Every structure is written in C-alpha cells, then in structure tokens.
Amino acid sequence: MAETLISVDLTKSPLENENIHNRWHPDIPMACWVNPGDDFILETFDWTGGFIKNNDSADDVRDIDLSTVHYLSGPVGVKGAEPGDLLVVELLDIGAKQDSLWGFNGFFSKKNGGGFLTEHFPQAQKSIWDIEGMFTKSRHVPGVRYAGLIHPGLIGCLPDPKMLEAWNAREQALIDTDPTGSLANPPFAGTAHMGKMTGDAKAKAAAEAARTVPPREHGGNCDIKDLSRGAKVYFPVYVDGAGLSVGDLHFSQGDGEITFCGAIEMAGWVHMKVTLIKGGMAKYGIKNPIFKPSPITPTYNDYLIFEGISVDESGKQYYLDVNVAYRQACLNAIEYLKKFGYSGAQAYSILGTAPVQGHISGVVDVPNACATLWLPTQIFDFDINPSAAGPVKHLDGSVVMPLSPDL
Amino acid sequence: MAETLISVDLTKSPLENENIHNRWHPDIPMACWVNPGDDFILETFDWTGGFIKNNDSADDVRDIDLSTVHYLSGPVGVKGAEPGDLLVVELLDIGAKQDSLWGFNGFFSKKNGGGFLTEHFPQAQKSIWDIEGMFTKSRHVPGVRYAGLIHPGLIGCLPDPKMLEAWNAREQALIDTDPTGSLANPPFAGTAHMGKMTGDAKAKAAAEAARTVPPREHGGNCDIKDLSRGAKVYFPVYVDGAGLSVGDLHFSQGDGEITFCGAIEMAGWVHMKVTLIKGGMAKYGIKNPIFKPSPITPTYNDYLIFEGISVDESGKQYYLDVNVAYRQACLNAIEYLKKFGYSGAQAYSILGTAPVQGHISGVVDVPNACATLWLPTQIFDFDINPSAAGPVKHLDGSVVMPLSPDL
Amino acid sequence: MAETLISVDLTKSPLENENIHNRWHPDIPMACWVNPGDDFILETFDWTGGFIKNNDSADDVRDIDLSTVHYLSGPVGVKGAEPGDLLVVELLDIGAKQDSLWGFNGFFSKKNGGGFLTEHFPQAQKSIWDIEGMFTKSRHVPGVRYAGLIHPGLIGCLPDPKMLEAWNAREQALIDTDPTGSLANPPFAGTAHMGKMTGDAKAKAAAEAARTVPPREHGGNCDIKDLSRGAKVYFPVYVDGAGLSVGDLHFSQGDGEITFCGAIEMAGWVHMKVTLIKGGMAKYGIKNPIFKPSPITPTYNDYLIFEGISVDESGKQYYLDVNVAYRQACLNAIEYLKKFGYSGAQAYSILGTAPVQGHISGVVDVPNACATLWLPTQIFDFDINPSAAGPVKHLDGSVVMPLSPDL
Amino acid sequence: MAETLISVDLTKSPLENENIHNRWHPDIPMACWVNPGDDFILETFDWTGGFIKNNDSADDVRDIDLSTVHYLSGPVGVKGAEPGDLLVVELLDIGAKQDSLWGFNGFFSKKNGGGFLTEHFPQAQKSIWDIEGMFTKSRHVPGVRYAGLIHPGLIGCLPDPKMLEAWNAREQALIDTDPTGSLANPPFAGTAHMGKMTGDAKAKAAAEAARTVPPREHGGNCDIKDLSRGAKVYFPVYVDGAGLSVGDLHFSQGDGEITFCGAIEMAGWVHMKVTLIKGGMAKYGIKNPIFKPSPITPTYNDYLIFEGISVDESGKQYYLDVNVAYRQACLNAIEYLKKFGYSGAQAYSILGTAPVQGHISGVVDVPNACATLWLPTQIFDFDINPSAAGPVKHLDGSVVMPLSPDL
DSSP: OOEEEEOOOTTSOGGGOTTEESSBOTTSOOSEEEOTTOEEEEEEOOTTTTOSOSSSOOHHHHHOOGGGOOOEEEEEEETTOOTTOEEEEEEEEEEEOTTOOEEEEEEOOTTTTOOTTTTTSOSEEEEEEEEETTEEEESSSTTBOEEOOOEEEEEEEOOOHHHHHHHHHHHHHHHTTOTTSOSSOOOOGGGOOBTTOOHHHHHHHHHHOBOSSSEETTEESOOOTTSOTTOEEEEEOOSTTEEEEEEEEESOOOTBOTTEEEEEEEOEEEEEEEEEETTHHHHHTOSSOEEEOOSEEEOOOOEEEEEEESBOTTOOBOSSOHHHHHHHHHHHHHHHHHTTTOOHHHHHHHHHHSOOEEEEEESOSTTOOEEEEEEEGGGBSSOOSOOTTOOOOOOOSOSOOOEEOOO | OOEEEEOOOTTSOGGGOTTEESSBOTTSOOSEEEOTTOEEEEEEOOTTTTOSOSSSOOHHHHHOOGGGOOOEEEEEEETTOOTTOEEEEEEEEEEEOTTOOEEEEEEOOTTTTOOTTTTTOOSEEEEEEEEETTEEEESSSTTBOEEOOOEEEEEEEOOOHHHHHHHHHHHHHHHHTOTTSOSSOOOOGGGOOBTTOOHHHHHHHHHHOBOSSSEETTEESOOOTTSOTTOEEEEEOOSTTEEEEEEEEESOOOTBOTTEEEEEEEOEEEEEEEEEETTHHHHHTOSSOEEEOOSEEEOOOOEEEEEEESBOTTOOBOSSOHHHHHHHHHHHHHHHHHTTTOOHHHHHHHHHHSOOEEEEEESOSTTOOEEEEEEEGGGBSSOOSOOTTOOOOOOOSOSOOOEEOOO | OOEEEEOOOTTSOGGGOTTEESSBOTTSOOSEEEOTTOEEEEEEOOTTTTOSOSSSOOHHHHHOOGGGOOOEEEEEEETTOOTTOEEEEEEEEEEEOTTOOEEEEEEOOTTTTOOTTTTTSOSEEEEEEEEETTEEEESSSTTBOEEOOOEEEEEEEOOOHHHHHHHHHHHHHHHTTOTTSOSSOOOOGGGOOBTTOOHHHHHHHHHHOBOSSSEETTEESOOOTTSOTTOEEEEEOOSTTEEEEEEEEESOOOTBOTTEEEEEEOOEEEEEEEEEETTHHHHHTOSSOEEEOOSEEEOOOOEEEEEEESBOTTOOBOSSOHHHHHHHHHHHHHHHHHTTTOOHHHHHHHHHHSOOEEEEEESOSTTOOEEEEEEEGGGBSSOOSOOTTOOOOOOOSOSOOOEEOOO | OOEEEEOOOTTSOGGGOTTEESSBOTTSOOSEEEOTTOEEEEEEOOTTTTOSOSSSOOHHHHHOOGGGOOOEEEEEEETTOOTTOEEEEEEEEEEEOTTOOEEEEEEOOTTTTOOTTTTTSOSEEEEEEEEETTEEEESSSTTBOEEOOOEEEEEEEOOOHHHHHHHHHHHHHHHTTOTTSOSSOOOOGGGOOBTTOOHHHHHHHHHHOBOSSSEETTEESOOOTTSOTTOEEEEEOOSTTEEEEEEEEESOOOTBOTTEEEEEEOOEEEEEEEEEETTHHHHHTOSSOEEEOOSEEEOOOOEEEEEEESBOTTOOBOSSOHHHHHHHHHHHHHHHHHTTTOOHHHHHHHHHHSOOEEEEEESOSTTOOEEEEEEEGGGBSSOOSOOTTOOOOOOOSOSOOOEEOOO
C-alpha cells in the first residue's frame, strides 16, 4: 500500500500545515522527497482550504478572499530531477476524503472574481454536490447525475527564478494596461502561505511569489478535465528536485470551467507515481506539459451540440474570437435547458460541472470563429433531445440554487 | 435509390451550373423542391469549384481569387417550411465523386487569405490526399493515414432580408475599424454566382448578398468536423421553403480547420433527408443550429495532448484569449512532431487534416486561457509517444510539401 | 480510382458468371491476378445469388435450395503468395450495389436449414430492410433503425488438397454419427458452380469440393460482424497465389447470426487491398485468421444486457454448454421485447440483424455456462429501459412479418 | 458517507463471521436490513476466504478444498421486497481493502477443479497481481498492465424453496449421468457456513443448500466482467426481503473467466444502492437478471482478434459447439503470444485476467461454430501487432509463474 506523504486535517486551517502552500516560488522547501519509480499519496484541501461549506447559503462564495487560494500539497522533491528533464506523473487514482464526500460549485459575484458568464449571472450562487461512489448529484440542481471525471485542477512543478521573473513581468505589463481593472493578480504577500518558510526568507519570497490562479508553462492551474485519474502527464522540470505540487481537486468539470468557482470542488487525495525522462524537454521540444488521457473515463457518447459564433448578445461582430463564440454556445445551451424547466443558474451550473466538451471548431473563417459545446444527454434523468412535439417541462422550479446578493 | 436532385460535372465551370451559388441572399431561387420526409442526393463541387488541381505545385493555392468561393449546391426548397421552423437534416451519407477520389489541403499566402499560423507559414503550400475507401493518405505527408470523418464544411438555409441586413451591417462595422486590413469581406458582385438569377435582379442581389466564408446564425461555413455523415442537424428556417444549400465537403479535418485551405477538400455528394419541427425555434429557444453527432465516427482514442496558454511566442501576455492559447498548443505539437522528422509544414498539415480535437480547457483563470490540442496517435505508422529513450527520427526529409513563393 | 476486377449483373444468374463459384477447391482457376500492394474492387451477389426477392412473401425463404449457396466472387490470385504466407487484406470499404439498396433477413423452415431458435420459430419468415445511406430500417420490423456495420459474411483463401481432404473426412465422420440428420453437408456436385472450370475437370472437382456453409481454418463463412469495412485481416495462404474469394455481404448482423438466413443480406461490392507477410503462419503461429477491427464502427454504447445459463426451457441441466446459455439469453431478450409490442418473430429478427453483442461470459462454473446478449438501446425509436412504471406498449401489432407455412 | 453494514477482518476466518455464508438457502437469516433507496457498503473476503496467499508458491492453489467456496457477504434484507419484484442494485463503487492491495489468479490442478484449458495446463499454477490505484500488474507475468474493470463475480438474491429444489433436482440428474465424474457439485453440509444459523436448523439447511459455483436464475456466480462498478442490475426477487448477497470480487477478468481460479481475485468492498420495481418480473418477462453496463469502463479499443472453430486440437469435428470454438480461439491466442516470449502459462493467465472479450460470432453455419477472442493490444508494454518483419521476442523467459505439481 502506497504511503501517504502529505496528510491534511480538514478540521484545521491549511495555514497550520507546513506541507501546504498557496504561491509559486523556487525557494519553497520540499515538503518531502521521493525516488523515481515511487508511488505515493498526497492528501489535499479543497482549493479554498475549507472556506466554502456544505450548506444552503452562498454567502461564503460571495465573501471569499480570493488572494488566499489555491492551497496546494507539496512540493514533492524527486531525487535526481534536474532542469530540462521531464517529470512523468501517473495519476494512479484520485478520490474524495472519506470524511468529506461532497463538493461545491458556485458563481462568484461580478465584484469578486466573476466568471465566464458573469454579465448574465452577476451575483454569488452556490450548489452542493453529493458524491455517491463513482457518481454525483446535487440537491440544488435536480434531474442530473454524472459519473465522475475526477482530476486535479492544479498540478505542476516549481518555477526557477528566471521563469518566475518572466511571469511577474508579463502579467504586470498586462495589469498596467488597465490600472482600474483586475486583468491579473500580482504577487501579494499578505495571505501568502509558503510551506515551511518562515521569517525574512518567507517575507522576501512571498513578496515576489506568483499567484496560483493562471495556468502557466509549468502546467499549474490548467483545469483540464481530461487530465483525470489514470492519465499520464509529462511536466517540464525547472529546479533540482522538480518540486511537484497538486491541489484543487475536481470530481467533475466541463471544458472551460466556465463557472470559475469552479468545477465540483473537493478535498481529497491523489495517488501518483513519478519517473523521469532525462533531458526530455530538449529531446521532445517541450515548452508546456503534454499528457495522455486515462483509459478509464465516462463513456457518455450521445451529445447534443450547440454552436456559437463570435457575434455577441448585442449583435456586435468580433474578429475570430473563440471566447465570444464559446460564450454564445454556452448561452444557447442555457436557453435550451430552460425550456425543460431549469433556471438559468441551474443550467449554467450543469455546464460548469458536467463532462461537457468545448471545441474550437473554426478559427479561420473571417470574421467569425465557431465554437461548439457538447452536452452529454445521458446525464439527464429525462430525454432532452428535440422532437416534433416540443420540449416537456420536467422541472417545476420548486428547487432553487442559493443566491447571496452583494452587500 | 435516392434521386440525385443536383448534379455537377467536374469538367465544367460551376458558373455554368444554375443549381450552384456562391453567395447568401433570400432571393436566390430554389434549385428544386422536396417534401418533408424525402431523402435525396446533392452533388457538390469542391469549395473552389475545381481551381485547385491534383498536382505537385502550390501555384494554384497562391493564385486563387478567394472572392469566388464557396460554390454551393442548392438552395433546396422544402415544402411547408416557414420562418421559425426547425429544418431537421439527416446526413445519411457523404462521399467523394467516383471520378475525383482525392482532396487537397493547403496554406494560403499571408498576402491572400493566410491561416491560423500564417506568421509561421506565410507562403503558399499544398498537399494532395488520396482517398482509399474509408481512408486517406498523402504523397506529400508521409507516415500518416486517417479514417475519414467526412462532413460538409458548409451547410445552412437562406437568410431573410432582415438577417442579411444585420450581417452586412455588423461585418461592415468591423471592417470600418481597420480600413487597410481584411477583417471581413463585404459583398462583392464581381464574382457572385447567384444560381438561376439573371439580369438586373441578379445584379441587385449580388451587390448585397453575403459572402460565404464566415459561419453565421444559419450555420453556413461552420467547418465543424463532427457534423459528419450520420449526424442530424436542426437548422433555423428564415424564409418560406427554407432554402437548404450545401458544399465545401471535407474528407477529414481537425478542430479549427487551422490551415484554412482548408481541410481535405473534395468534390462529392451528400445523401440527406429532411423533416420539419414546426415552430421549433421558439419551442427550443434556438438561435444557432444544434446537432447530434453521428453514431459512426473514427474511434481513435489514444491521444497525445498538447497544452497552450495565452502567452504568445514573444512572451507577451494576453487576457484569457483562447485563440492565442490554441495557437500555442498547435505550435507545441508542431515542434514535437518535428523531432520525428516531419517538416513544420507537414506537421501543420497533419493538424489541419487529421481528426485532431481542439478543446477550450480553461477560460476563467486570469489572465491565462488554456487550450488543448488532442493528437490521435493511431494515425501514425510509427509510435509518437514520449519515452525515456527519446524520439526516433522516422522521416529523412526526402519528401517535401510543394511551396510556391509569393510573386 | 480502384479497378473493379469482378463485376456482377444482378439481372443475370450467377451461374453465367465465371468469376463466381460456390464451392471450395484448390483447382478452381484464379478469376484474376493482382500484385501485393494493389487495391481493387470485387462486386458480389447476395449469398443466394438473387433467389430471395424484395417482396412481402416468405415463400422464397421456405423454398430455397441451400445446396446452391454461397455465391462467391473470386478467387483472386496474388502474385508471389505461397503456402505458409499470411495474406493481409484491408477492407477499404464495402457497400451495397446502387441498383439494389436493400437486404433481407429470414428464418428458414425447420425442415430446410432452421436456425438457432428453430424450435421456437419453425416456419419460414422474412423481413426486408431498406438501406438509407449509412442506416437501415424495415417495413416489417417497426421502431428500429441501425447504423450499418457492413461486413462480408464469407471471405478466405483456397484450401490445398490436403486441407480439403481433412475437411471432408472430419465432416463426414460427424455426418456418419447421425445418418438420418443433417449435422453437416457433404460435397454435392449437382449444384456446384466451379468458376471457370468445365467438363471433366469440373465434374471431378465438384464431386470433392467443400461446401461453403461452415467457417474453417481458412476463414470462410465466419459471419463475424466485426470483420467490417476498415478492418484488416491476416489470412493463412495454402496454395500458390492464395486465391482470395469473398461474398455473402451483410449490411448489419448480431453476434451469432442467429437467424441463419441470415444477417441483412445484400448484393454489393468490396474495395480491398492486399499485401503479404512472407512465412507469416510460422512466424506468428497462425492456424486460423486473425484480424484487427475497423476504426470506424457504430458507437452505440448504451446496452441492455440479458443473461442466459445452460439450463434449457424445459429446465434440463447441461454441462457448461455456451450454446444453451446463449439461446436462453436470446429467448430472454425476446420475451422482454414482446412487452413493448413486438411479435416474437420481430424481436428475433432484431437480434439477428442489429449490432447485438454475444459474450461468452462464464465457461468454468460447473455445471452452468453463462452467456450474455448485449442489446443496443439506441437503435430503438423509443425507450426500452426498465423503469418502475413498467413497459409501454409502443407497437400495436399491426405490422407483421411475412410467414410462409411449410407445404 | 455510506454506512458499512458488513465488515470483514482479513486476519480472521470467515467462519467466525456470522454475516458471511457460502451456500444458497431461503432460510439463511438476513444479516441486516435496509430500505429501498438506501446506499451502503458491504465488505467481502476473497472467494476462498483468505486461503490463497500473496507468495510465490502455487501449493495453496493445488491444495484448496473447493467445497468451502464462495464466502459471500449478506444476505441483506430489503424492506418491502416481495417475490416477483425486481431488486435494482446500483454498484456505486467497488474497491480492494486498503490492507490487501493485491489479487491472485491461478489454474487449478486437473484433479481439483481444472479450468477451461486444463488439458493443456493440468497442474496448479499461480500469479500475484499488485493493485496500483486504478491499475494492476504482476511480478509473475511481465510486460502487461491493465486498468481495472472491477466487478463482483458473484451477486444475487436468495432462492425460494421451490427454486432451490429445482436446482438440486436438475443438477443431481446431471451428476447421475456420470457418477465417476464431477459434472456438478451436490449439497455438502460438511463445510457449509450458513451465516447466523446454528444447531439443527443449520444442519438441516446445510444438507440441502445449493453450492455457490454455478450461476443460476438468480444471478449468483455469473462472473460477468461487465457487471462492473457503475453498472445497474435488475435481480429477480424470490423471498420476502430479497436477501441480497455479494462476494468473489475481481479486479479484472476476461470473458469466460477461463482460468477458473479465477479472475484477479481480491478481498474488498462494494458500495451499492437498492431500489425496487414492484412486480417487475412479470411486467418485463424476466427470468434471469438483466443489467446495464457502467458508463466508466476501460476504453481499450485496439484489439487483435483470434478466431476459433468447433474442430478440436486433434482435428475432431464438433457440431456447432461454441465451447470448442472458444477454446480454439484461446489456444490460438496463446500460441501467438508465445512468439513474443511469454510462456504458455503466462499467456493463459493474461487471457484469464485482462479485459479480453469473448464473442459468440457464429452459431448457425453447420457444423462449425465460430468464436472470437478479442485481445486488447494497449495492455502490453510492447507492440504485439503482426508485421512483415515478424514478432520480436520481448521476454527472455527469466520470469516464471509458480507451479506446484500434484502430490
């Protein structure tokens, strides 16, 4: 049986756990060391470190301080790993903590984080999803049940100083283009948790450590639903020992993680195995991680597919903009689901949490990009296919998703 | 046996065929009429109407007048179809013309059309793909062979005058933002082929008819690879009789049709069946077409997945831009394939023509979008998976893709 | 475009076509020759050579002389093929003849051929299936529609004299165990069609030529539904030139071809490519053909699975008998489908023609074998899953399958 | 979190646990009761109750007393269940016990149990398989690694007295046909474990209780690999409370469980949910259980397929005998794998433990049945596909499977 190298106690704050960190910095000390070929288990907090509760109020989603996320387990040092290597990580299995068999999905307030459709859903809302073995369902979103496509939203290795500097420089340059906005998040020492670091060293590193929200060259917060248990990932190594960290586990998520808060977020554990390809970055010309999907994934294959083009709700034309096109595909799917009795928020929640596919279907036919959203029909308790008779309203609106207006 | 309602003679110009048109306009007369429940066959030219030849020069790709495309077969009138209905089209089968069992893929010159990676591949290039039953392979791109995911790149119904007006207005507004550029293509009467229209009526309609390149609310040039034979599509109807047209057949294509010229482009035929859902647009809240994929598609399921984030090649940071992210994923895949002996152009060609998936993996983690490109490994004659030993160079570079420098 | 090496005229008797044969014998002359690497097309009669008609009477099924089948196209000689080689055949594509877009399925009378459930369906019955592009449906079996899993029921190479002798000897030994029965069919010169052979040579060969019904070491009438277009087969070679013949095309079939007459039987064409693995039989220890399935097959994956054990309808216990177990699974499925309004004959016809899977689930748990029948639910127009409310009778019995009582 | 209703302590004998039984009898008292709609966990011993050890000797496989198996957990009473109902069981998840992350596969001696290929492998052999998250591999069978298709080999409800009587009668009638053989196993009180029963009641019931080896109308030891976690099963109910028992968990198995001892056998737990369809047996015409497969199963889809016909190794002809045909397909696959360096025993072990499919391909073409064995190529560390170059011997024979000769 694999050893659990990092444990988390969900009754305590992640800040008390020195094997947890919430920033990226090359100086964060390894929480533990393993050998190539080892397999081991890391437990993880949910990405908010327990801030979001299993209840029927969205106040916590509204009030969260997003500078605190994500709480990651690690870094794990791999003996012999050197810059330029590829660290091969097999995700042997992933699961929820037995004392926490539930997850949450929510929409942040437009004033605090927002999300892909925040113009349409500007207020904090939340849904709780119970985990029943390999499946999940929600008391706030009736009529659906999914098989889990369990994955870490965030996984990757420590950056080296040069890479960290490049991240900070390019993101600050973007921030500088709109000083009043929130295009990106610069380092912020106030809520930084730097693992075992203390004192001045911690203060110095915290002041320059990268935030965890964006995915970057090392992987990080990619939120790729298909990087699921059973998958094999090839990570670039930038520092001696690699420094692998993981967190932000999701029981299920749709392509894009459009709800931002987020997928079905959960605390849990990852059983993984690490090996090395020496010099693999140059051998294979690798800049970002590459991976192979799992041989065990939900086999839903009956989809209803929605199209969107890069013309927005107001009729404004954009030039080959996939984001606009995918947003339209999502809105089209939501309008469709409302005909069966879902509220818009429930439909949005389904798109954020079900194993929905989002495809970049066309990016060259000026001026319209075309994106498609693939909704698996087999997750519904009733038939959502179109028919000559028209839709049947299966839900009466009596079940609603908690909403907390801005204060 | 289903009747062939529209025939094309590949030895003649599409301009001589009055059941062909290359613009969208509500006044284009129906080429023929069918009843709901009918199934029938339409033959089609390739999208360039035969301009691109099966040879080893890319001159035709360089020299093409893109104002002439796409040559569509139709419109087919469906009796009883009225605005607000959904026209249900089953693609019963699709194939190449028996006298034309090949297709082409190319990159347009950056000066004439370009493509998704035109900054990296700015000159006209071409590859020819032979169709062998259900499979295709190319004398210009060795080491790969695909099962066809045959589909129409372009299919949809005639717009009504109001919709046409909206298209022209919003696209002109975009064009006006950069008068020196080519953000979109306004109506252009010079090369318009308006089916049976003649004289003044034709001249008037041609001057305001929409170009066929962008996908729009009616579907049109969506270039969705999964809208393949066996699929079922629900099209909005805007005019009496619907006016269904189809063309731009592809033997195979990757998500995004990133090479623009285009997929594996071919002349062929479509066997389809039409029925109606009366008032279906309002019943289901439909703005863009929706569809169900075919039960018969290539079952490749061993993928190598490349990630890209919205930081460009120069290190510049973009805000949640999926286009930039997908471009990076594509470039990452190309670099990888070069390690096995492919030229960059050949690798690009594979990404444009193979059943590659492009997923919108993350669109909320500011400031980086994350896109993934899924490359099916089973299309290669050799193993392209990473290993500790490093890549084996299977190709010696002796096979090259035709290139025609700008004049 | 591939050359059609063997053509068939469906308006003429197969006996007039010297590229057709209905027996296996090493002396049958090659109908034509090809080189390794060639691809070519062979047209085929349906297995009965046109005896069964597209009408609403089962008289032809009742009256057929089964000594006349199967009419095969070939043999094709492959230059350089020698005994001990493996002949690699790629089934590049398969289709129905354009002038014959239909197929038949039937049950033989128990007195003339029978079938797997002949005790329950002892009289001749027939259903006609129309081919609509990639799909089929029947005017005699309502409520179902399948995507075609098109395949040759019969394909293989000529035996050598020694193998032929072994076949005849072992089958005669079986026949001799029950002289009054019909356990197997010995050579029968009366209706033998020996291709180009004439005169005494023909008479001699016809008297010893093997019948085509059973599958044997060379492949032959395997009726394997998954050996479909796109598949790659490795056939043992016994004679110089190999002598590849093919026929008995099926548009769709369930595992077991339980109705015997047969799958959805059709006239059509096969586009194939041949190569050689020299000495491949010894290299790989090959006795029977091996094959790889197609990458393009129907993706139905929602199944309702019926179990059967080796206890027959009367309660008699058999020892690990998979045949008895599969028969029970089939009967269980038929009883289930009757609850939705199907006649037993229609249900039997579905099991014989749809892409039903039959699995050997357990063969060691004395005394009961366990077999499972996998019925794809997505082929039905209505929901056949069990529910607390019980089955809905979707069919009113007004559509019946033609039946012709024994004379 | 679901409650664990039955626990097992692997350090103790199953005979000490009164929630375990190894016979079928209507009088076995319910171990516990649940309500329809409940989900709960049952832990299970491996089928031998811990007799087979994780070591490198096959002595235990040779010496086992097969009258002791299978040790089942239950029966679970379901409130409100009555004869004629269908008990719907959802297998929400299944796993190995954390203190026992391994399984075994073996061949019984021909003198004690045997197996499907016992004539070829007449002596006791064993392989141990380690469970690594979702995967398994063996120190005795190199070069393969599978994703688990985890399932209970044995699950079903208690028979009523009449059914029990019928079982005993028909099996005794078979036994009587060969008094010297072991065609089936009659009741045997000596090693019966009857759960909570004691004293005379136990003695009486044990003397007539059915053995657990064969699958029967209630399901029982079906050993169906696809009845895996995530599947939904509909069981006939024969007694008030249904009396659901489960055991014989398998981490992975091939169709047929041809090695008999058995699949990859393990101790573990089953998380399940029960509901009822009142009167469901009559409503749906159910005799044996039916089920729907899981939406989460290994997606291996690249198969090498071996054919077998009903002519045995000696050349003897059988009449449409699927067992003989499947045995030939298995032997053909074993010969093939030996060319890559496997011993026959290792190859046999792979066929018994990997997610191999066994199809009943043809059962009507007198006199030969045709069966196919589908070997997933993606479970091998190396390429096992045929090529013109011939097979590469990847294994040097240095790793062997333990064998214990008969005493």
